[in-house]
Amino acid sequence: MPIALVTDFGTRDYYVGAVKGVILSVDPTASIVDITHEIAPQDIAAAAFVLHACYSDFPAGTIFLCVVDPGVGSNRRAIIVKTEDYAFVGPDNGVFSFVLKHSDAVYAIENDTYFRKPVSATFHGRDIFAPVAAHLSAGVAPPEFGPKISDPIMLPDIAPWQIEPNTIEGSVIHVDRFGNLITNLSADIAERRFTLEISNTQISKLTSSYVEAESDDPFAIIGSAGLIEISVKNGSAVEKLKASRGTPITLKFI
Amino acid sequence: MPIALVTDFGTRDYYVGAVKGVILSVDPTASIVDITHEIAPQDIAAAAFVLHACYSDFPAGTIFLCVVDPGVGSNRRAIIVKTEDYAFVGPDNGVFSFVLKHSDAVYAIENDTYFRKPVSATFHGRDIFAPVAAHLSAGVAPPEFGPKISDPIMLPDIAPWQIEPNTIEGSVIHVDRFGNLITNLSADIAERRFTLEISNTQISKLTSSYVEAESDDPFAIIGSAGLIEISVKNGSAVEKLKASRGTPITLKFI
Amino acid sequence: MPIALVTDFGTRDYYVGAVKGVILSVDPTASIVDITHEIAPQDIAAAAFVLHACYSDFPAGTIFLCVVDPGVGSNRRAIIVKTEDYAFVGPDNGVFSFVLKHSDAVYAIENDTYFRKPVSATFHGRDIFAPVAAHLSAGVAPPEFGPKISDPIMLPDIAPWQIEPNTIEGSVIHVDRFGNLITNLSADIAERRFTLEISNTQISKLTSSYVEAESDDPFAIIGSAGLIEISVKNGSAVEKLKASRGTPITLKFI
Numbered sequence: 001m002p003i004a005l006v007t008d009f010g011t012r013d014y015y016v017g018a019v020k021g022v023i024l025s026v027d028p029t030a031s032i033v034d035i036t037h038e039i040a041p042q043d044i045a046a047a048a049f050v051l052h053a054c055y056s057d058f059p060a061g062t063i064f065l066c067v068v069d070p071g072v073g074s075n076r077r078a079i080i081v082k083t084e085d086y087a088f089v090g091p092d093n094g095v096f097s098f099v100l101k102h103s104d105a106v107y108a109i110e111n112d113t114y115f116r117k118p119v120s121a122t123f124h125g126r127d128i129f130a131p132v133a134a135h136l137s138a139g140v141a142p143p144e145f146g147p148k149i150s151d152p153i154m155l156p157d158i159a160p161w162q163i164e165p166n167t168i169e170g171s172v173i174h175v176d177r178f179g180n181l182i183t184n185l186s187a188d189i190a191e192r193r194f195t196l197e198i199s200n201t202q203i204s205k206l207t208s209s210y211v212e213a214e215s216d217d218p219f220a221i222i223g224s225a226g227l228i229e230i231s232v233k234n235g236s237a238v239e240k241l242k243a244s245r246g247t248p249i250t251l252k253f254i
Numbered sequence: 255m256p257i258a259l260v261t262d263f264g265t266r267d268y269y270v271g272a273v274k275g276v277i278l279s280v281d282p283t284a285s286i287v288d289i290t291h292e293i294a295p296q297d298i299a300a301a302a303f304v305l306h307a308c309y310s311d312f313p314a315g316t317i318f319l320c321v322v323d324p325g326v327g328s329n330r331r332a333i334i335v336k337t338e339d340y341a342f343v344g345p346d347n348g349v350f351s352f353v354l355k356h357s358d359a360v361y362a363i364e365n366d367t368y369f370r371k372p373v374s375a376t377f378h379g380r381d382i383f384a385p386v387a388a389h390l391s392a393g394v395a396p397p398e399f400g401p402k403i404s405d406p407i408m409l410p411d412i413a414p415w416q417i418e419p420n421t422i423e424g425s426v427i428h429v430d431r432f433g434n435l436i437t438n439l440s441a442d443i444a445e446r447r448f449t450l451e452i453s454n455t456q457i458s459k460l461t462s463s464y465v466e467a468e469s470d471d472p473f474a475i476i477g478s479a480g481l482i483e484i485s486v487k488n489g490s491a492v493e494k495l496k497a498s499r500g501t502p503i504t505l506k507f508i
Numbered sequence: 509m510p511i512a513l514v515t516d517f518g519t520r521d522y523y524v525g526a527v528k529g530v531i532l533s534v535d536p537t538a539s540i541v542d543i544t545h546e547i548a549p550q551d552i553a554a555a556a557f558v559l560h561a562c563y564s565d566f567p568a569g570t571i572f573l574c575v576v577d578p579g580v581g582s583n584r585r586a587i588i589v590k591t592e593d594y595a596f597v598g599p600d601n602g603v604f605s606f607v608l609k610h611s612d613a614v615y616a617i618e619n620d621t622y623f624r625k626p627v628s629a630t631f632h633g634r635d636i637f638a639p640v641a642a643h644l645s646a647g648v649a650p651p652e653f654g655p656k657i658s659d660p661i662m663l664p665d666i667a668p669w670q671i672e673p674n675t676i677e678g679s680v681i682h683v684d685r686f687g688n689l690i691t692n693l694s695a696d697i698a699e700r701r702f703t704l705e706i707s708n709t710q711i712s713k714l715t716s717s718y719v720e721a722e723s724d725d726p727f728a729i730i731g732s733a734g735l736i737e738i739s740v741k742n743g744s745a746v747e748k749l750k751a752s753r754g755t756p757i758t759l760k761f762i
Binding site: 293 | 516517518519520521522523524525526528529530532533536540542549578579580581582624628629630631634635
């Protein structure tokens with residue numbers, strides 16, 4: 001089965017190699033898929049979003065190994081999140097905030113039978129998460145790794161707030177390579193009249209494609225993650241709006 | 255069969271993951287090979303060159319998925335380019351300019367049976383190109399996807415111009431990581447006496463290897479893509495010559 | 509069997525694609541694993557360290573293809589380093605300095621039967637090392653490629669120097685993405701009282717995990733490669749200490 005990787009390891013060190021080596025040592029038949037290793041160091045929210053936006057495109061049975069782990073070596077838990085079709089392995093720090101909504105069960109990883117020994121204080125990606133993912137891939141059942149838990153950590157602020165019946169306060173939750181601003185406002189606003197305000201700029205309609213945009217003014221579009229995105233034709237909304245992750249965006253239905 | 259990827263998605267977003275997930279969902283036996291996701295955003299010419307320079311090293315049967323797609327969401331066509339040994343899937347925007355010279359047939363992709371639904375306005379890499387490549391890999395014949403076309407788009411200026419019987423006007427078509435300038439002048443000049451002029455610098459012989467170069471002056475060498483390259487020993491021709499893609503280079507036979 | 513890649517090719521050019529294509533053309537069953545292509549251009553020592561720090565996590569039988577090759581086209585040798593469990597293929601320039609300590613035999617690569625033809629002057633990664641690695645993977649025995657040699661090149665300074673009975677002069681041998689300084693001092697100092705001095709900063713104890721560190725002062729920790737590392741909690745030791753690879757570190761037992 002595929003084991004798909006989301007990490008902040010970057011690609012110039014030995015960390016990615018070590019994780020892949022451990023996986024293949026446990027399950028030589030595993031099919032390793034790089035999603036990204038370029039999550040900004042320790043940026044849990046970015047990893048949570050990237051995972052959310054692509055996991056459901058993978059075939060049932062895929063195991064996701066997600067290691068953005070600023071608390072490595074502390075007593076933060078290690079967990080397996082199980083949904084109907086998938087398993088997710090990583091630290092219990094919010095990196096699974098989005099997928100937890102669809103989970104059947106969450107297990108704490110405690111059974112060190114399945115760990116690489118000795119377990120270092122600094123690299124649980126290699127020593128705990130990689131071998132657990134590979135043992136899952138090889139057929140070990142999730143309850144073998146530890147007890148069910150009911151209180152996995154969720155990031156605050158991943159969903160927008162409704163502050164009045166007709167006003168929703170959202171924010172930019174991801175900035176992509178092309179300078180698009182991906183917000184936490186879902187695409188279903190498309191059916192009502194609205195105004196969006198971000199960085200003192202007002203946008204009052206959805207544009208249906210990049211090419212339909214008529215100028216270099218920022219426009220709103222339903223992005224491929226099913227969320228409202230703010231873009232600039234042949235340019236960067238990040239630069240045009242001086243926006244970044246966390247920039248607030250206000251939606252008013254009118 | 256291998257499905258080899260050339261994109262401008264970068265590696266920090268979910269785009270690469272989504273494309274790989276869709277491929278594996280359609281054809282779980284596909285062997286996904288990353289060529290590059292670091293084509294500069296929307297740089298069609300760079301993708302065309304990278305593809306040209308390595309595709310023939312792959313085994314017969316390989317499918318190339320090439321997504322550099324500034325026109326996504328417009329009415330630009332999606333195409334399959336078929337050569338004797340390979341298939342290429344991507345937008346009809348010039349990204350296949352080099353390989354088209356060797357093609358047997360080009361098909362427009364129109365049969366939405368094979369698309370991921372709903373098709374977004376912003377991410378045809380995931381919604382059209384990836385599933386089509388995977389269905390090709392799974393054995394669907396190219397004509398199943400749509401009609402043959404005869405007018406795929408070619409980039410201008412990928413071949414050098416002969417301006418006099420003894421003068422050829424070329425240009426730099428790629429700059430690599432090491433600062434080498436790859437031109438569109440082919441290696442067969444090696445058999446005649448010549449002068450190359452680039453950025454007011456004259457070069458009149460071919461150097462046979464990097465180590466043979468005697469100084470830090472720029473030198474010409476037959477590169478691994480079969481094209482004349484301008485290099486600097488232990489340095490960067492880009493910096494030394496203040497050159498970049500598009501910089502003209504004049505070849506005179508003497 | 510896995511063929512694992514360590515190169516300085518970067519990821520924006522065709523070099524990685526060409527190498528992968530050649531491998532799959534020779535051995536379609538090879539499982540290609542990217543360790544890194546982001547070794548700094550021509551940085552042999554960095555590649556040697558990355559390889560050292562992760563190779564033993566791979567399953568027995570893995571072949572490592574390591575191409576950081578500033579001497580390409582010269583008469584530097586091409587070699588296969590064979591250990592009990594692994595084979596390493598690349599230039600004879602010190603890139604295998606660490607793994608040579610564990611080798612059973614080293615072979616010069618001379619038999620051009622196994623090369624991609626014609627062999628270019630600039631890209632032996634594609635023309636020599638990739639096909640040799642793939643033929644090894646396909647079952648060709650190491651002696652088929654050329655004679656045993658006894659004098660492979662070793663980098664100086666990969667091991668620390670003992671300058672007095674109680675003083676060891678080491679250095680930073682790797683800087684990772686997170687700003688950690690990885691030294692060539694091995695973890696067995698943990699059992700004695702000591703003082704470390706680096707960049708005019710003194711450290712006199714080992715911290716057992718990142719989270720245990722109490723301030724933003726630099727601290728020493730046993731890293732995941734089994735070496736002493738200098739880190740800063742929630743920060744970068746590189747920036748805090750103005751250190752880089754080669755920065756000396758002095759260890760005194762007290």
